Amino acid sequence: MNRDSIFLLLLIISLLGVTSCSQKTSTSAATSTYEAIDPGATEASYCAASTTYSSPVTITGTATYQAREVYGSPGSGGLGNAGTAKPIRYAEVTVKNSSGSIVQCTETSVTGGFSFALPSDGGTYSVYVNSRSSNSKLIASVLDRPALKNFYSISKSFVADSSKDIGTLNASVTGNVVGGAFNILDQLLATNEYLRAQVSNCSGTYTGCKNFSVAPKVEAYWMKGVNPATYLGSSSVLSFYLPGYSRLFILGGLNGDTDTSDTDHFDNSVIIHEYGHFLEDTVLGGSHSPGGSHNGNKVIDPRLAWSEGWGNFIQAAVLNSPLYIDTTGNIDGSTNYIFKLNLETAQTGNDIPTVSGQGNFREFSITRFLWDMIDTNADSLNGGTDNVSAAFPDIWASLTKTTQGFLNTNLAFKNIGDFHVFQTWLQTNNSGKDLSELIKIERHVANTTEYAQYVTTTGSCNYSLTPQTVTGDSGSFSTSDLHLNNNFYHLKATSSGSFTVTLEYSDADGSGTEADVDLYVYNKSARFGTTADMLAKSTNEPDKNASTSEIESATLTLTSGTDYLINVFVYTGAGIGGSFNYKLKLNGSELCPSSLP
Numbered sequence: 306m307n308r309d310s311i312f313l314l315l316l317i318i319s320l321l322g323v324t325s326c327s328q329k330t331s332t333s334a335a336t337s338t339y340e341a342i343d344p345g346a347t348e349a350s351y352c353a354a355s356t357t358y359s360s361p362v363t364i365t366g367t368a369t370y371q372a373r374e375v376y377g378s379p380g381s382g383g384l385g386n387a388g389t390a391k392p393i394r395y396a397e398v399t400v401k402n403s404s405g406s407i408v409q410c411t412e413t414s415v416t417g418g419f420s421f422a423l424p425s426d427g428g429t430y431s432v433y434v435n436s437r438s439s440n441s442k443l444i445a446s447v448l449d450r451p452a453l454k455n456f457y458s459i460s461k462s463f464v465a466d467s468s469k470d471i472g473t474l475n476a477s478v479t480g481n482v483v484g485g486a487f488n489i490l491d492q493l494l495a496t497n498e499y500l501r502a503q504v505s506n507c508s509g510t511y512t513g514c515k516n517f518s519v520a521p522k523v524e525a526y527w528m529k530g531v532n533p534a535t536y537l538g539s540s541s542v543l544s545f546y547l548p549g550y551s552r553l554f555i556l557g558g559l560n561g562d563t564d565t566s567d568t569d570h571f572d573n574s575v576i577i578h579e580y581g582h583f584l585e586d587t588v589l590g591g592s593h594s595p596g597g598s599h600n601g602n603k604v605i606d607p608r609l610a611w612s613e614g615w616g617n618f619i620q621a622a623v624l625n626s627p628l629y630i631d632t633t634g635n636i637d638g639s640t641n642y643i644f645k646l647n648l649e650t651a652q653t654g655n656d657i658p659t660v661s662g663q664g665n666f667r668e669f670s671i672t673r674f675l676w677d678m679i680d681t682n683a684d685s686l687n688g689g690t691d692n693v694s695a696a697f698p699d700i701w702a703s704l705t706k707t708t709q710g711f712l713n714t715n716l717a718f719k720n721i722g723d724f725h726v727f728q729t730w731l732q733t734n735n736s737g738k739d740l741s742e743l744i745k746i747e748r749h750v751a752n753t754t755e756y757a758q759y760v761t762t763t764g765s766c767n768y769s770l771t772p773q774t775v776t777g778d779s780g781s782f783s784t785s786d787l788h789l790n791n792n793f794y795h796l797k798a799t800s801s802g803s804f805t806v807t808l809e810y811s812d813a814d815g816s817g818t819e820a821d822v823d824l825y826v827y828n829k830s831a832r833f834g835t836t837a838d839m840l841a842k843s844t845n846e847p848d849k850n851a852s853t854s855e856i857e858s859a860t861l862t863l864t865s866g867t868d869y870l871i872n873v874f875v876y877t878g879a880g881i882g883g884s885f886n887y888k889l890k891l892n893g894s895e896l897c898p899s900s901l902p
Contacts, residue, residue, distance in 0.1 A: 341526075341536035341547055341554065345451035348524075351439045352399040352410035361422035363468040364400075368393040368417045368434040368459065370476035370487035373571040373640070375630050384632060385640035387478045392417025393487050394494055395442040397435040397456075402428060412440060423465040430465055433458040434474055436486040443494045444522045447486045451526060451536065451552070457486040478571075479637050482529045482563050485570030489525050489555055492576040492623075496520075496584075499623045504701040511698065511735050515705030515712070521587050523580070525553040527570055530561035544569045546582035548592055553579050564638025567631075574630045577620035585615060589704045590712045593719040595832045601646075601656045604666040604788050606833055607720035607756040614671025614721070621648055621676055622697065648676050649684065658748035664721075665755045666788045670747045671721050675700060677743050689745025696738045703727035709734075715902045717829060717868035718757035718795055725751035726901075755788065757795040757870065759901050762894035768792065769813060770873065772820050772881035780878025782834025790881070794871040794889065794896065798863035805860045806841065808873060810887035812851040819847040820882035824857035825872040833872075840869070844876075871896075 369390035377383015398419045400409035411421045413434060423430060436447035436457040449455045459474045476484040500517040507514035526533055533554035534541045544556045555576060556569040569575040585592045594612035599605050621627055627649035634640040648669070656669030664670035677684075678696040685691070704711045709730040711719060725744070729751060731737025744751050753759065773789040785791060798804075808824040824843040832838050841859035848855065863869065871889065875881060889896040 339537055340451050341533070341552065342550065343451060346454045348446060348448065348454040349456070351437060352397055352407060352435075353439065354410055355421070356409050358422050358424045360425060362425045362465050363420060363422055364430075364432070364463065364465065364471060365418065365420045365469070366432065366461070366471040367473045368396065368398075368413050368419065368476075369473055370484040370491070371478035372484055372488040373478050373635055375571060375573070375632050376628075384642070385634070385636060387636055390473075390475055391491065393434055393476065394491065395438050395440055396487075396490065397437045397439070399433045399435065401431050401433065403430070412438070425465060425467070427464060427466045429462060431460050431462045432471070432474070433460045436490050438490065438494065439522075441519055443490075443497050444519060445490060445493045445525060446522075447490045447525045447527060449526070449528050450531075451524075454524075457483050459483060459487075479635065482570070482635065485529070485557070485563075485568075486527060488571055488573070489527055489576055492573050493523065493525065493580055495573075496577055496580055496619070496623045500701075503697045507698050507701050507705070511702035511706070511731065511737070513706040513708060513710065514698070514702040515588075517588075517701070520584060521551065523551050523553060523583050523587075525555060527555040528557045530558040530563050530566075532556060532559055542567055544575050544579055546579045546586070548582070548586045551583060551587060553583060555579070562638075564635045565633065567633045567643065568635065569631070571635075572631050573624055574620045574628070577623050578616040578629075581616040581619035582612065584619070585612060590716075593717065595830060597832070599668055601669045604663060604786055605668065606787065607666050607722065608718055608831075610666055610668045610671055611720045611724070613668045614675065617648065617669065617672035618675040621672070622679055627676060627680070648672055649680065649682060660789075661748050662750040662755045663788050664747040664749040670749070674721070674743055674747045674749065677746065678738070678740070684746075686746045687748060689742040691746065692742050693738050693740060699728065699731060699738050702731060702735075702737070713901060715797065717797070718793075718831065718870060720753070720756050721749060722751075722753040722755055722757070723901075725749065726753060753795075754898075756793050758793070758898050759795045759797075760871075760889065760896040761899040762891055762896060763899060764897040765895050766897035767886050767888060768873075769884060769886050770820075770822075770875065771884040772875040772877065774877070774881065778877050780876045785834075785874065785877070787833065790875040790877060792873040794873075796869045796871055796891070796896065797902075798865050798867050798869065801863060801865045803860060804863045804892050805858055806871060807859075807890040807893075808843070808857040808887055809854055809890070810857075810885050811854045812883060813886045814883040815851060816883035817851050818880060818882040819849065819851050819855070820885045821847050821876040821879065822855070822857065822885065822887070823874045823876060824859055825874060826859055826861055827870040827872060829868050829870075831870045 372388050374386045374388045396413045398411045402408050409421045413419045459476045461474050463471045476487045478484045504517045545554050558568045559566040592612050594609045629646040631643040656667035658664035677691045681694045683691050709727050775786040778784045812819050826841045827838050830838050841861035843857035843859045
């Protein structure tokens with residue numbers, strides 16, 4: 306049949322699998338090179354080893370930063386006001402002599418204090434507190450850009466003629482806005498601190514749960530007034546994480562402007578959301594999200610919904626607030642909210658599932674579900690009551706277990722359905738929480754029948770699907786409702802060679818109008834409707850005889866151990882027909898639901 310459109314991800318950021326919070330149009334000129342993925346310069350070595358001096362003087366001081374407030378109304382003591390100074394915690398400190406040579410190294414404490422020894426020679430020295438940490442608390446660098454890899458510093462000069470306190474060094478919220486760099490660093494630290502507090506001994510509660518100590522090294526790139534999307538040759542305005550590179554990119558403004566444009570260096574929700582993608586990539590076994598656009602009003606690919614839902618949730622958990630906030634501007638200009646979303650409250654237009662199973666396809670429904678697992682509010686909706694709290698260890702167990710968890714190497718196409726399967730296992734076998742009430746609230750289906758159900762050539766089974774008329778669905782990939790008019794199955798090839806996947810279907814209700822059903826087989830990247838990811842397809846027209854069966858058949862080469870996504874797609878462009886039953890077969894053997902190995 307003719308398809309009036311094929312869904313293509315045109316932006317290079319989507320092709321790279323970039324995960325981001327929002328995208329807007331930028332007036333910044335796009336660069337001609339993809340700096341974000343280039344190795345760039347070598348970052349300067351971390352200043353770790355201290356030096357011992359005989360008869361030294363001891364120099365002490367304190368390092369702080371200021372961050373623009375994001376709570377409250379503009380101009381009323383909240384948004385747009387400089388926050389109180391906060392300590393720069395566990396950050397690198399270097400001391401240089403008058404010739405510029407490093408003569409001492411240390412780190413700030415939890416209170417921002419630092420102390421180091423120098424020779425009592427009356428010389429002039431400078432102390433630098435840098436936007437880097439490499440210790441048991443945090444391993445991260447906030448840098449200017451990939452091509453340069455310069456970190457940020459605040460500094461002060463003094464004379465080493467006696468032991469003394471040189472006072473406070475403060476990273477400013479205005480001017481060079483270097484407070485933004487240190488705020489980014491502190492949010493990464495706050496996330497590590499939260500995880501240590503929650504799951505440093507997760508294995509003591511759940512067998513196989515991965516204890517958390519400190520996350521791997523991350524590079525966070527930020528520059529005042531710079532939109533980092535230009536490093537990918539894009540004109541979109543966004544903060545993002547680049548999977549596989551351990552690089553965060555935080556929006557610093559547009560065309561040098563931080564006072565009135567969109568900025569994220571003080572938007573802790575956005576910073577931690579993107580760091581959540583880094584954790585997903587490096588600690589939680591990698592993201593299976595295909596990337597692409599997303600918002601709170603759409604049914605989207607469940608892998609994308611899971612990844613973004615996790616990012617939304619982890620920022621709320623770390624900040625201990627259901628608010629998700631994105632703002633513009635700074636104190637010297639004007640400030641406002643881009644959005645200020647309360648994740649606790651189901652709001653119209655904010656991913657509200659209307660039928661059972663739709664919550665598996667909605668980003669903020671997943672966010673609310675995870676939030677309800679840890680919060681203390683007993684809200685009720687859709688016949689369910691939030692009766693669960695303090696369950697972050699349950700969440701972490703399902704994300705980090707190698708069996709019955711997201712680190713299972715046989716798992717592909719990760720989505721909230723997999724999470725529910727693992728949570729059910731925890732409840733049954735390891736004293737996990739009962740989440741049945743939360744499942745009612747968000748209208749989830751607590752297994753993978755909604756998306757990427759694992760199938761093998763064992764047994765005999767029938768599937769069914771009842772197509773639905775959906776507003777705006779023209780039958781194209783770009784408008785098709787992934788929940789109502791598609792089914793998806795996960796096939797892992799057990800041998801290599803040529804195979805034929807067959808879909809046999811018949812009208813189930815004898816209505817006389819047959820559904821027009823097509824068959825697609827995708828590779829593991831599986832961007833819905835994207836030709837490059839389709840390995841095979843069959844799009845025969847039905848014979849318009851409801852009493853006979855229809856067959857779609859596609860032959861392709863499979864590789865042993867490789868994961869594939871089978872899509873049963875209902876074309877709705879010319880009438881959708883009634884309910885239908887179908888079978889899936891691989892080389893004549895039926896494909897039936899099975900537990901993940």
